[in-house]
Amino acid sequence: MREASTELLVELPPDSNVTDLLVEQGATNPMHALYARRGSNGWTDIPAQKFLQDVSALAKGLIAGGLEPGDTVAVMSATRYEWTLVDFAIWFAGGVTVPVYETSSPGQVEWILHDSGARRVFAEDNEKVELVRHILDTSAFLKDRLVNVVRMDDDGEAPNLASLAAAGTGVTDAELERHRSAAGLDDVASLVYTSGTTGKPKGCEITHGNFALVAVNMVAFLPELLRQDHARTLMFLPLAHVLARAVQVVCLSAGTTLGHTASAAQLLEDVQTFKPTFLLVVPRVFEKMRAGSARQAAAAGRAGAFGSASSAAVQYSREQDLAARGEGAGPGVLSRVRHAVFDRLVYPKLRQALGGQVHYTVSGASPLHQDDAHFFRGAGIPVLEGYGLTETTAPCTVNTPTRTRVGSVGIPVPGTTIRVAEDGEILVKGIGVFRGYHANEAANAKAFVNGFFRTGDLGELDAEGFLTVTGRKKDLLVTAGGKNVAPGPLEEKIREHSLVSHAVVVGDGKPFVSALVTLDPDGLESWCREHKLPALTLADAAADPKVRAAIQDAVNSANALVSKAESVRSFSVLTAQFTLESGHLTPSLKLRRAAVVRDFEGEIARLYG
Template sequence: MTQTTVEKLPYQSIPQMLQVNAEQYADRPAISFKKSGAYITLNYQQFYSRILMTARGLRKAGMQPGDRVAIFSENRAGWVIADIGIQSAQGVSVPIYATNTGVQAAYVINHSGSKIVFVSDRLQYEKLLAVRDQIPQVEMVISFERFLGERNLPVHTLYQLSEISYPIQEKEKQQIEKQIELIKPEDLITVIYTSGTTGIPKGVMLTQHNMANNAWDGIQLAGKESMTGTFLSFLPLSHVLERTAGYYAVLMGGGHIAFAEEVNKVVENILEVKPTAMISVPRLFEKIYSRIYENVHLMSPAKRQLFHNAITVGHAYIYQKYIKREPLGLLGLKYKIYDRLVFRKIRTRFGGNLQFFISGGAPLDKTINEFMWIIGIPVFEGYGLTETSPAIALNSLDENRFGSVGKPLGDAKFKLSEDGELLVKGSAVMRGYYQDEKATAEAFVNGWFKTGDIAHIDDEGYVYIVDRKKEIIVTAGGKNIAPQPMENTLKLDKYVSQAYIHGDKKPYLIAILTPNLERLIEFGHEKHINYLSVDDLVANERVQQLFAERIEHFNKTLPPYQTIKKFILLPREFSTEGGELTPTMKLKRKEIYNTYKDKIELLYRHNGEGQSAQPQSENGGKNEAN
C-alpha cells in the first residue's frame, strides 16, 4: 500500500461506478463463485448485465424508488448482484445477518418496511416461514437457490426475477441507466441494523456519498495498483467492513472478488484462488498465529531455534524499515536469508500471492500484528463503526504504528471529549438512525459523532483505542480497567482460545476462558489423563491447575487491582450460534454474563483479595488452584 495524490470521487453513486467500470474493464474478471465444484467467473460487462436484469425484474415486481428491500443471506455472489440491482432500481438495501433467527429478521423487515426479501436458500426461507404471521407486509421472497415454497409465502428465484433467458435490450438498458443517473449522492444506499452487543438493533442510514466516498478514500490510501488483484471475500456482506472495503472498493478499483464457499472452507479456498488481499477480523489472525506456533512446537529443536531466530531478526527488521525508516544494511541481508528459509514457506500456505490484509471490527493484538508483518503479509489495522461507513482511521505501508488504528482516513477529523471518548466528523458519518430521532440526537454532540470508544491520539496523529466506553470496568475500589487489552493478552497463551473478563462494581476481576482444545488434548495425553468427554477433561484437577498456573503467570506483570483472582473454564468456544458473539466475533458481554451469571456470582461469594486464581469448571465443580 502506498500513499497517492488524493483525487476527488468521480462517481455520484455505486451503480454509476459500476456502469463506468463495465465499459473501462469490460473483459476483466469482476466476480467469481464456486458452483458444482468449480469456480465460475463473470467479467465486468457480464456482471453489469446481471445487475441490470435484477433492476429490471424489481421494477416489474412493483418496487418503487426509495423502497427498502431486505437481503437475508450469507456472503455469496447473489448478495452483491441483489444489492447493486436494488440500488440501480433506486431502492435501498437492508442487510440481515444470515445467523439471525426468524424473529430477529422479522424485526428488521418490519422496522425497515421491506416488502421484498432476498434469501440465500431454504434455510433462511424457513426462518421467515416460521414468522409469516409477524411479517404480513412481505409480498415477495426471492431466493438465490431453487426450491419449492409454501402457498402463504411464495418464493421466486433470482433467475426468474431477472428473466435470465432474456438479455437486456438496448432500450431497457437506457431506461435503467436513466434511473441510475437520478441517484444522488445524498440518497440512501442502505439501512444497516447494528448487530449490537446490547439492546435493540438500530437502523443506521448510510448514503451513497457515505459509502462511495469511504471506499474511494481507502483506494487513495492503498494506491490504485493495490486494488486490481484478487480479493477473497468471506466475511458477512451484511457487515459494513466487508461491504465497503472488500466489495465496493474492490469493484471501484477494477479488482476481482472471489467468494469463499463458506467460513470453514476459507483455508481451502485461499489455496484455490491464491488471492492478493483479504479483509478480515482479528479472530482469523489469532487462529493463524496459534496454528503456526502449534506447528513450531512439534518441530525438532534445531528447526524451532531457526524459527525463533528468524522471528527475532524479523522483529528488528520491520521496526527499522517501517517504523524508524532507517537503512537496513546487514539486517536486510539477514532478513532475506530467513525469509527464504522460513517465511516464504509460511506464505505458500496462503496461496503465495497475498500482499496484505485489512483488519477491523475489533482490536488486533499488537504481538499478532507484528508477527504478520514479520512473515511478509502486512495487516493494516483500521478503525470504524457501522455509523461511519465504516473506516475513519487506517494504517498503511507508509504510515504504520503497531498497536494503533492508524491516522484519520480521508476527511475524518477527531477530537477527544473530557472523559476520553473519541468524537468524529467527516463525510463517512451516517445521516442518522432510521425512524429514531431520539437515538440520532443522542449520538451527536455539537455536530460531532460519539463513537463510544475511549481513545488517545499521539503527537504524530496516530489513534489508539483503549476500549469501549460502556465496557470499561469500574471495580468496587474505584479502579478503571479496560478489559479488551487484557483479554487479547490472555489469548496469546497457547492453551487459551478466548477470554472474557468481568468485574464491574465488584471487588476483583474474574475470567471465563475457553481452551485451545488441540493443545489441551495434547496436554491430556502427555499427563495420561483419563476422560470420557471434553467436559470431563476441562473439569480435571490437573487441567484446572494448569490454567491456574497460566493465570498466575499472566498476573505477574499487573498491579494487584488488575489481576484475575478466579476463573471459569468452559468446554466449548463462544460462538454466534450460542449468542455470545456478534457476527464480527466481538464478545456480547451482556449475553455472556446472563448465560453464566450463577457461576460468575458464585465466584464473588467470598472476597478474593490476596487469593491466587481459583478455577471453576462449567459443571460447577470447584477445584482449588493450590
C-alpha cells in the same frame, strides 16, 4: 483533546451515486474480471460487461414488480456471488438494501423487516425462504404486510433470480436509467442494522456518498493493495456486515477481482486455488493460523524450530517498528541473519497457506494482538490494522504500507477527522459517517456532539496521528472499591496462551476482578501431547490441576500489565464454548459481553463466594 485529520483525495459530483462506479467500469474496461465465481470446475471470471447486464436484468425485474426509488429491500444470505449481484440490482432499481445476517434469529428478522418497512426479501435458499414466510405468517407486525420473497439459489419452488429477471423484459432502458440515477450522494443506499451486542439493533442510514466516497478515496489511499496488476481478493466476512460491503465497493472502484467464500474455514481452502494478492481478515483467523502452524510443527517434532522462527519474526518486526518511530536503526545483524535463515526454511510455508501471492492483509472488526501482527509481518505477510464501526461505514482509520505502527489502528482515512475527547472517547467526523439512525431521534441526539459521531470507544492519538483503541466505555468495570478497570488488555493477554479460546474479565461492582475462560479444543489436544498427558475432554480439562496451573500462568502474565487493584484474582474455566450459534459472538466474531455475563451469572456468582 487531541485531533488528527487526513484531507479528502477524491471528490464526486453530488448528483452521482454508487452505481456510477459500476457503469464506469463497464464503459472503460468491459472485459475485465470484476468478480470470480467458484464452481465444480474452479473459478470462473465474471467480466464487468456481464455483471452489468445481469444487474440491469434483475433491476428491471424489481421495477416491473413495482419497486419505487427509496423502497427498502431485505437480503438474507451467507456471503456469495449472488449477494453482490442482488445488492447492485437493488441500487440500480433505486432501492435501499437492508442486509440481514443469515444466522439471525426469527425475532431479529421480524424486527428488521418491521423497522425497515421492507416489502421484498431476497432469501438465500429454501430454508431461509421458509423462515421468512413463517415470520410473515405469525408476526403481529407483519402478517398484513404484502411481502414478495425471492430465492437466491436455483433449488426449490419459490420465485428465483432467473424468474425475476424474466419478469423485467418489458422495462425499457430509459425507465431503468430513471430509477438508477434517482439517488444522489446524500440519499440512503443501505439500512444496516447494528449487530446488537447490547439492546435492540438500530438501523444505520448509510448513504451513497458514504459508500462511493470511501471507495474512491481508499483506492487513492492504498494503491499498493488496490492498484497492483491483477489484484485479487477473497471476501469471507458476512456481507450483512458493513465492512464487507464497503470493501466490496472499494474493490469495484479499483477493478480488483473479488471472489466470495462463505466462512473462515472455507477461506483457508479457497485461497489455495484463488491466489489472492491481499486479504481482509479478522484477528481470530490470524490467531488460528498461528496456533495451527505451531501445532503442526509440534506434531512433526519441530516445535523448537517453529518457536525460534516465531521469535525471530517478532523480533525482526519489532525492530522495524522502532526504526519507524525514530527509536532505532532497524533490525541488527544477528536479527537479519536469523530472519534470512527462517525466510528460506519456515516463512514460505506460512505464505503458501494463504495462496502464495498475498502481499498484504488488512485486519478489522476487532482488536488484533500486537504479537500476532509482528509475527505475520516478520514472516512476510504484512498486517495493516484498521478501525471503524457500522456507523462510519467501517474504515475510518487504517495503517498503510508506508505508514504503519503496530499496536495502533492507523491514521485517519481521507476526508476523516479523529478527535479524542477529554474523557478519552473517540469521536469521528468525515465521509464515512452515517446519516443517522433510522426513525430513532432519541438515539441520534445521543450519538453526535459538535458534528462528531460518538463511537463509545476509548483511545489515544499520538503526535503523528496514529490512533490506539484502549477499550470501550460501556465495558469499563468499576469495582466495589471504585477502581476503573479496562478488561480488553487483560483479556488479550490471557488469550495469548495456546489453551485459551476466549477470556471475559468481570468484576463490575465486585470486590475484585475475575475472569471466565474457555478452552481451545485444538490447543488442548496439542498441549496434552506436548506435556505427555492423555487426551482430556473439555470437562475434564476444566478441573485438571495442570491445566488450571497453565491458565494461572496466563493470568499472571496479564496481571503484570496492571496494578494490583486491577489484577485478576480468580478465574473459572468453563466447559462451554462461545460461538455464533450460542449467541455469545456476533457474526463478525466479536464477543457479546452482556450475553456472556447474563448466561454465566451463576458461574460469576460462584467466583465471589
